[in-house]
Amino acid sequence: MPHSAVAPRRVAGLLFAALAANAAGHAFVLVALPGLARRLGVSDLQAGLLIGLSALAATLAAPVWGVAGDRRGRRRVVLLGLGAGAAFLAVAAVLTEWRLAGRIGATGVFVALFAARLAQAVCGAGLMPAAQAIFADITAADRRARGMGLMGAAFGVGSIAGGAVAWRMAADAPVIALALLAAAVAAATLGAALRLPETCGRSGAPRPCGVRGLARFLAVTALALSAYAALQQVTVLRLQDGFGLAADAAIRAGGGMMMTAMAAMVAGQMLLARGLAWPPLRLSRVGATGAALCLAAAALADGPPPLFAAMAGLGLSLGLLLPGNLAQISLRAGGAQAAAAGLNAVAQGLGMAAGPIAGAALHRLSPQAPYAAAAAALVCAALLVWRAPPRFAD
Numbered sequence: 001m002p003h004s005a006v007a008p009r010r011v012a013g014l015l016f017a018a019l020a021a022n023a024a025g026h027a028f029v030l031v032a033l034p035g036l037a038r039r040l041g042v043s044d045l046q047a048g049l050l051i052g053l054s055a056l057a058a059t060l061a062a063p064v065w066g067v068a069g070d071r072r073g074r075r076r077v078v079l080l081g082l083g084a085g086a087a088f089l090a091v092a093a094v095l096t097e098w099r100l101a102g103r104i105g106a107t108g109v110f111v112a113l114f115a116a117r118l119a120q121a122v123c124g125a126g127l128m129p130a131a132q133a134i135f136a137d138i139t140a141a142d143r144r145a146r147g148m149g150l151m152g153a154a155f156g157v158g159s160i161a162g163g164a165v166a167w168r169m170a171a172d173a174p175v176i177a178l179a180l181l182a183a184a185v186a187a188a189t190l191g192a193a194l195r196l197p198e199t200c201g202r203s204g205a206p207r208p209c210g211v212r213g214l215a216r217f218l219a220v221t222a223l224a225l226s227a228y229a230a231l232q233q234v235t236v237l238r239l240q241d242g243f244g245l246a247a248d249a250a251i252r253a254g255g256g257m258m259m260t261a262m263a264a265m266v267a268g269q270m271l272l273a274r275g276l277a278w279p280p281l282r283l284s285r286v287g288a289t290g291a292a293l294c295l296a297a298a299a300l301a302d303g304p305p306p307l308f309a310a311m312a313g314l315g316l317s318l319g320l321l322l323p324g325n326l327a328q329i330s331l332r333a334g335g336a337q338a339a340a341a342g343l344n345a346v347a348q349g350l351g352m353a354a355g356p357i358a359g360a361a362l363h364r365l366s367p368q369a370p371y372a373a374a375a376a377a378l379v380c381a382a383l384l385v386w387r388a389p390p391r392f393a394d
Helices: 008-039 043-071 072-098 106-124 125-139 141-169 172-197 215-242 247-273 278-302 304-333 337-365 368-387
Strands: none
Touching: 008 043, 008 072, 008 125, 008 141, 008 172, 043 072, 043 106, 043 125, 043 337, 072 106, 072 125, 072 172, 072 368, 125 304, 141 172, 141 215, 141 247, 141 278, 141 304, 215 247, 215 278, 215 304, 215 368, 247 304, 247 337, 278 304, 278 368, 304 337, 304 368, 337 368
16 A cells, blocks of 8 residues: 555554454463463463563564564564464464363473464564554654554553453363454454555655664653552552452452553543643653652552552553653654664563562562652652653653
């Protein structure tokens, strides 16, 4: 399809649906794998290696795909990422069925799942960088933050949907759940193959100013996501050790808190996508400041209700901070949109890896310590965005 025929609304709609479907599959695997792995005879350590090493591979591969997206086009990178996601879910469904039927051993299913997950991680690592670059291609500079908010909302909606599928089906019908999710991602892949145009270079803008000078914004990404990931690790523990809830009650309450935070984040991103006309600098400043204040309130919370309220406020604040920060990265990247997005994916991966480790270590000191450290991280992020040069931020 020629560049002149690109319809931004249609492209945005296609990408939203595709990213949401892929995120649903990703979330299902993260939520369901620990319990499902035990049923398959895979140890907790092996399950952790499967998730952790594949995440590391994706982090390392993302910048490579980012450069490829700028040089070779975004469309093929998106299609490869979606196809890899659908293929992994289908393979996982088949392997799960075989294992539960006794047709393959525990070692065999682990090796096959590990190989499939690693291949999916490497081939799919370019999906988000390429999608971010497409949103940058189809949005004007003064609407860039709205595009980034829509992309983030797609991931959030998909994550909530995948978590809901895991809650309802992972225990009783994991094979059916995996097959349904594989079909959804495959349908999204087919739709993108038929209707998604190539957008790289469509505006005729000068080629890249490069990806220099992004360190400030990449640091904000890493700080914000490490704080959020730390809370994912320790919220249930805080409810048990800090507030005395029983294990089952803590799991239910903690899951509800994190789901509420995600829903609030999606709400913030959808508000932005639907017309909140703040420039990226204001979004980042308000979001970072709000997140720091909410985390301070969470650290000081004396019971589950105030902690719940603080987590909801944190989600809403991150729903403003993250798209604003992405928009600043995009506006500084020039024609190197996918390459810059690939570097941001590395910052995301580092934050998501460091957060749980730091959270678990700090929880041993005090149930409040991870929240205080997360608040300090967001204070640092706020200082970075408050000191950002306005000519780049807006």
